[in-house]
Amino acid sequence: MLKKSSGPRLDDGECLLDVRCVDGEQAADGSYGSLQNAAYIPRRYFSASANNEVSEDDADEEEEEEEEEEPIRVPSDRKIPQQPPLSPGNYFKDGRTKIDFVLVWEVRHRKKRRSRRKADGEEPAPSQKTTSSQQRKELLAQWRERFVQNLQTAGLLLEKEETANEKKTINFLKLSAPWEVLVYHAEEMCIRAPLQVQPSPDFNTSARIMKRLCIPNVFTEYVPRRPLDYYTCNFRKSKMDRFLGCNNHETYFSSTQRHRIVYEILAKTAYGKRRRAEVGVARLLTEGAYSAAFPLHEGKYQLPTSEVSPDELNKRQVLFQYWARWSKWYKYQPLDHIREYFGEKIAIYFAWLGFYTAWLLPAALVGLLVFLSGVLSLASNEPAQEICTSGASYLMCPLCNTCKAWNMSDICPMAKLGYLFDHPGTVFFSVFMSFWAVTFLEFWKRKMATLAHHWDCMDFHEEEERPRPEFVAMAPAREYNPVTGVKEPYFPKKDRLTRMFTASMVIIIMLCVVVIFLVTVIMYRGIISVMMFHTGNPVLRTQAGNIATISGSLVNLGLILLMGQVYTALAEQLTKWEMHRTQTEYEDAFTFKVFVFQFVNFYSSPFYVAFFKGRYVGYPSNYGTLLGMRNEDCGPGGCLIELAEQLFIIMVGKQLIGNVQEFVIPKVKSWQQKRSLDKVRGGCVLHRWEEDYRLVEEEGLFDEYLEMVLQFGFITIFVAAFPLAPLFALLNNWAEVRLDAHKFVCEYRRPVAQRAQNIGAWFNILEALSHLSVIANAFLIAFTSDFLSRLLYQYKFEKEDLSGFVNFTLAYAPLNYTQYPMCRYKAFRDDNGNYTLVYWELLAVRFSFIIAFEPAFLCMFSLFVPFSCLPLSCLSACLSVWLAV
Numbered sequence: 089m090l091k092k093s094s095g096p097r098l099d100d101g102e103c104l105l106d107v108r109c110v111d112g113e114q115a116a117d118g119s120y121g122s123l124q125n126a127a128y129i130p131r132r133y134f135s136a137s138a139n140n141e142v143s144e145d146d147a148d149e150e151e152e153e154e155e156e157e158e159p160i161r162v163p164s165d166r167k168i169p170q171q172p173p174l175s176p177g178n179y180f181k182d183g184r185t186k187i188d189f190v191l192v193w194e195v196r197h198r199k200k201r202r203s204r205r206k207a208d209g210e211e212p213a214p215s216q217k218t219t220s221s222q223q224r225k226e227l228l229a230q231w232r233e234r235f236v237q238n239l240q241t242a243g244l245l246l247e248k249e250e251t252a253n254e255k256k257t258i259n260f261l262k263l264s265a266p267w268e269v270l271v272y273h274a275e276e277m278c279i280r281a282p283l284q285v286q287p288s289p290d291f292n293t294s295a296r297i298m299k300r301l302c303i304p305n306v307f308t309e310y311v312p313r314r315p316l317d318y319y320t321c322n323f324r325k326s327k328m329d330r331f332l333g334c335n336n337h338e339t340y341f342s343s344t345q346r347h348r349i350v351y352e353i354l355a356k357t358a359y360g361k362r363r364r365a366e367v368g369v370a371r372l373l374t375e376g377a378y379s380a381a382f383p384l385h386e387g388k389y390q391l392p393t394s395e396v397s398p399d400e401l402n403k404r405q406v407l408f409q410y411w412a413r414w415s416k417w418y419k420y421q422p423l424d425h426i427r428e429y430f431g432e433k434i435a436i437y438f439a440w441l442g443f444y445t446a447w448l449l450p451a452a453l454v455g456l457l458v459f460l461s462g463v464l465s466l467a468s469n470e471p472a473q474e475i476c477t478s479g480a481s482y483l484m485c486p487l488c489n490t491c492k493a494w495n496m497s498d499i500c501p502m503a504k505l506g507y508l509f510d511h512p513g514t515v516f517f518s519v520f521m522s523f524w525a526v527t528f529l530e531f532w533k534r535k536m537a538t539l540a541h542h543w544d545c546m547d548f549h550e551e552e553e554r555p556r557p558e559f560v561a562m563a564p565a566r567e568y569n570p571v572t573g574v575k576e577p578y579f580p581k582k583d584r585l586t587r588m589f590t591a592s593m594v595i596i597i598m599l600c601v602v603v604i605f606l607v608t609v610i611m612y613r614g615i616i617s618v619m620m621f622h623t624g625n626p627v628l629r630t631q632a633g634n635i636a637t638i639s640g641s642l643v644n645l646g647l648i649l650l651m652g653q654v655y656t657a658l659a660e661q662l663t664k665w666e667m668h669r670t671q672t673e674y675e676d677a678f679t680f681k682v683f684v685f686q687f688v689n690f691y692s693s694p695f696y697v698a699f700f701k702g703r704y705v706g707y708p709s710n711y712g713t714l715l716g717m718r719n720e721d722c723g724p725g726g727c728l729i730e731l732a733e734q735l736f737i738i739m740v741g742k743q744l745i746g747n748v749q750e751f752v753i754p755k756v757k758s759w760q761q762k763r764s765l766d767k768v769r770g771g772c773v774l775h776r777w778e779e780d781y782r783l784v785e786e787e788g789l790f791d792e793y794l795e796m797v798l799q800f801g802f803i804t805i806f807v808a809a810f811p812l813a814p815l816f817a818l819l820n821n822w823a824e825v826r827l828d829a830h831k832f833v834c835e836y837r838r839p840v841a842q843r844a845q846n847i848g849a850w851f852n853i854l855e856a857l858s859h860l861s862v863i864a865n866a867f868l869i870a871f872t873s874d875f876l877s878r879l880l881y882q883y884k885f886e887k888e889d890l891s892g893f894v895n896f897t898l899a900y901a902p903l904n905y906t907q908y909p910m911c912r913y914k915a916f917r918d919d920n921g922n923y924t925l926v927y928w929e930l931l932a933v934r935f936s937f938i939i940a941f942e943p944a945f946l947c948m949f950s951l952f953v954p955f956s957c958l959p960l961s962c963l964s965a966c967l968s969v970w971l972a973v
Contacts, residue, residue: 178384178776180247180262186338188350190777191261191369192380193232197254228377235359235372236261242353243269251778253768260777265350267337273349274323274341280544282318282332289317289542292420294446311410311422312398320544344431344841347383351840354381363566382837384780386429389834403429404833412829417822421829423539430832431841432543436536437789438825440847441796443535445821447528451803451814454520458513458811469507470890476500482894485708485901485911488718493908496894506729509809510873514728518808518865519941525804525858529851536846545845555669563667579667588677591662595681598655599688605647606692610720613640637730641737644693648738649745655685675790679849682794690738690798694806697731698864698872707921708905708913727872731809739802739813743820746795750827754835757784786836792828793850796821800854804861808868866941870934880926880933896926 178187240246245264250257265273274281298305318332328334341349351369359377360366372378389408391401401409407429411422421442427435466472475482475496482496540546555563555577563577616636659681668674702722706712712719722730762782769778799820803813832839869875874897881893898912902921905911916927 178386180245180264185245185247185264186346187262187384187777188265188346189263189354189381189383190780191263191378192777192781193259193261193378195257195259197256228375231359231366231372231375231377235357235369235377238357238359239263239353242357244350244353249775249777251765251768256768258765258768258781260781262777263350263354265346265353269353270341270346270349271323271325271328273352274345275325277349277352278322279341279345279349280320281323282320283330284319284332286317286319288314288424295420307418307420309410309416309419311406311425312401313403313406313425314422315424315428317542342428343383343386344428347838347840348431348842350383380781380785380837382780382785383840384776385838387776388779407829407833412826412833414826414830417826421825427543430839431843432545433842433844434789434832434839435543436539436844436847437792438828439535439539440532441792441821441825441828443532444528444796444800445818445825447524447531448803448814448818448821451521451524452818455517455807455811455814458517459508461513462508462511465511466504466507469504469511471893472500472503472507474891474894475503478894482898483908483911485905485908485913487721493911496912502729506726508729509732509811510726510728510875512875514808514811514873515869515875517811518869521804521807521814522862522865525861529854529858532851536851540845545843559667559669579669584667587666591666591681594658594662595685598651598658598685602651602685602688602692605651606644606696609640609644609647609693610696612643613637613720616640637733638737641693641734642741644734645738645741648689649742651689652686655689656682659685676849679790682790683797683853686794686798687801690742691801691805693738694731694734697727697734698806698809698868701727701730707899707915707917708901708907708911710902710921726874728809728868731806731872735802735806735810735813736816739799740816743799743816747820747823747827750831754784754831758782758835780837783837784835786832786839793847796824797850797853797857801857801861804857805864806868807861808865808873862941866938869941870937876933876937877930880930884926884929899924 179185180187236246243266245266247262247264249260249262251260252258292308295305295308323331331340333340354369356368358367359372369378369381373381386404387402389404389412391405391409398406398409403425407422407425410416410419411425421438423435423439423442426438478495478497480495480497484494484496486493537546559577559579563579565578565580566575567578568575613636616639659678663674663678663681666677668677701720704712704719705721706719761784765774765778765782774782799817802810803817807813877897878890878893881890881896882888885892885896887893897914897916899915899917900919901909901911901913903919916924916930918924
């Protein structure tokens with residue numbers, strides 16, 4: 089339980105005078121790991137040139153000749169003071185040495201069968217050949233032993249814990265970096281160190297606006313233990329006395345900084361021969377030598393049972409109490425606390441997700457008002473009233489070769505419903521969303537730059553990245569790096585380009601598979617429509633198209649999710665096979681592959697309905713066919729209502745399935761992990777490292793970004809057909825923020841903090857989607873909606889109420905069509921099937937609209953970003969000609 093803080097809180101100015109405010113603790117006298125205890129720095133860290141003087145083969149031979157040391161021990165020259173523990177959980181047994189990292193491996197015990205053989209009278213063989221699995225286990229044990237020895241040489245403090253039963257032993261190796269190791273690597277890694285406290289700035293625009301307008305702000309909330317803001321610079325050991333709090337070795341480096349430093353050591357430490365790339369904990373995890381490697385959470389996230397002051401909560405409890413709980417869905421996110429606990433990369437993601445969700449609020453409100461305006465004006469829709477009262481006046485041509493003619497009055501409900509998604513308000517909303525997309529990205533760029541400056545990431549550049557462990561292991565050659573002079577694994581650029589070209593061919597083949605599935609769904613809809621029509625049921629006959637569309641969308645959603653899982657696994661293997669040297673190159677290539685496929689996978693069906701369905705139907709006696717079946721025509725309510733159905737099923741269905749997966753899968757994995765550990769541990773009280781081992785491994789932010797970017801495409805590209813899309817996105821994202829927060833705080837192991845100054849390549853993808861949305865909305869209004877045809881009819885015949893518009897859009901079957909003479913179909917054709925003058929007039933109006941609509945937005949884009957309007961204008965013209973034909 090929480091109780092109100094009784095003591096006054098120090099402001100930033102007072103903290104300037106009180107160094108203890110850096111972390112709320114005083115420096116402990118004789119703190120463990122001080123400079124007086126330091127007598128170590130590995131020679132290989134001081135001089136890279138010294139390593140170059142010795143050949144690598146000789147170095148490997150020297151490594152093999154080294155005598156084995158005790159694998160796990162605290163150096164005997166370090167005297168540990170016998171003092172009471174500061175805090176249980178995140179310390180060695182001495183209670184003073186912080187645990188910065190934990191390595192875990194499991195050993196399964198072999199069942200002894202000697203007694204069984206003796207009982208059967210069988211003598212055991214004196215010498216049996218070891219199996220390949222035994223040899224593998226021995227090799228992994230040797231790697232672990234060498235790795236631990238090298239970690240000791242690197243200066244880390246080690247302590248081992250075991251949890252065992254008769255079947256399995258779980259080993260926990262606790263790592264701690266002493267002060268001198270932290271100082272050396274902090275300078276090498278350019279860790280930012282505090283110089284002076286500065287007043288914490290307020291970057292919350294909405295809070296400032298509400299304060300000026302004297303409006304109560306229900307979204308704000310006091311969050312205790314807010315991190316202080318500092319003037320910082322790169323750490324230098326020679327200028328250590330200039331930095332704030334340098335005398336307190338225990339709290340000078342934050343927990344995230346300590347984690348980064350220790351992980352850097354783990355990533356560089358060899359466990360075998362360097363020429364075989366047997367380096368780093370990442371490859372040990374891949375090879376199975378370790379089952380997990382993670383920093384510890386700072387205590388439990390549950391609140392203590394006794395009443396405590398909010399300022400006495402640990403950082404994890406603060407995040408859970410004021411951020412990760414579902415009851416905080418309407419509160420601002422404590423981004424500084426998130427950054428302090430998880431690092432800048434994860435904090436940037438949550439900042440973007442919160443910013444995007446906040447901007448969805450006005451879009452959702454406007455979209456809801458547009459939809460409600462369509463509902464309120466439904467009774468005044470004259471074309472729908474004409475259809476409903478037409479009776480047998482309009483005999484429509486059959487929908488298939490074996491179908492019968494039907495009366496247009498049969499589709500009265502769909503005609504009324506189609507007006508909700510095709511009225512003047514939707515045109516306004518598409519214009520609004522185009523402006524929204526542009527301004528959203530520009531304001532996010534400002535927000536991103538502000539956060540990068542606030543978090544000292546403005547001058548952050550990716551350090552000289554190490555080669556990926558997989559690249560090092562599979563590289564066929566080694567060459568000298570012209571910059572560092574060190575011999576490194578090398579893969580020829582020509583071979584990489586060849587592999588990338590081959591992978592591109594595989595991507596094209598997979599995209600063709602998606603198109604094949606799309607054609608299959610189209611044929612499925614046609615077959616279902618014919619089956620429903622032949623049932624003879626009047627309800628099924630009139631609703632055959634809707635039933636086929638909805639069921640086809642559900643089938644398409646299943647295929648989309650299935651193909652997405654298959655292709656993601658394939659893209660991962662292809663990207664590994666391409667042999668990218670660094671992790672950044674690997675992630676960029678993987679992101680491009682997955683997004684291109686998912687873009688086609690998710691958007692191919694909506695694009696077909698929006699721009700291709702009903703374009704190549706033909707006319708009676710000259711219908712277009714595909715694989716022997718007549719091409720699909722738009723339903724009674726028009727293509728926009730079918731597009732809205734597609735978007736609702738695909739977008740909302742994917743969000744629901746994704747949220748269920750994100751909620752259920754981590755809990756199932758955590759339950760399995762807890763069950764496995766409880767079998768070994770029994771009912772004993774768990775240590776901090778055991779509790780964290782029971783949690784689920786954090787798998788990165790790629791899937792989270794991909795989900796939101798695909799959603800952004802749905803609410804911007806096709807928003808003219810589905811005004812409620814931003815509302816459904818807003819509801820999903822409100823749940824997504826707390827769901828992700830709960831996973832990171834309660835269900836995931838603590839990830840290693842990573843620095844970042846932006847969302848990376850995803851911003852470029854968002855910009856491309858924004859450009860595409862302008863083109864798509866312009867063509868939706870011009871070619872798919874009836875908005876321009878209504879305007880032309882009002883101008884041509886001076887009928888503001890649109891009376892007679894239905895007859896204006898219908899043509900008579902050609903004279904050579906004898907099956908149902910004088911039946912009607914929707915087109916602007918004469919009795920011979922040729923286009924009338926009205927068709928060309930309407931086409932000119934459509935071109936004029938696109939010419940007026942797009943350049944305004946594209947030029948606005950060019951004002952914000954260095955992007956020319958000419959390429960997109962040319963693309964728009966080509967698409968216009970294609971759709972016109």
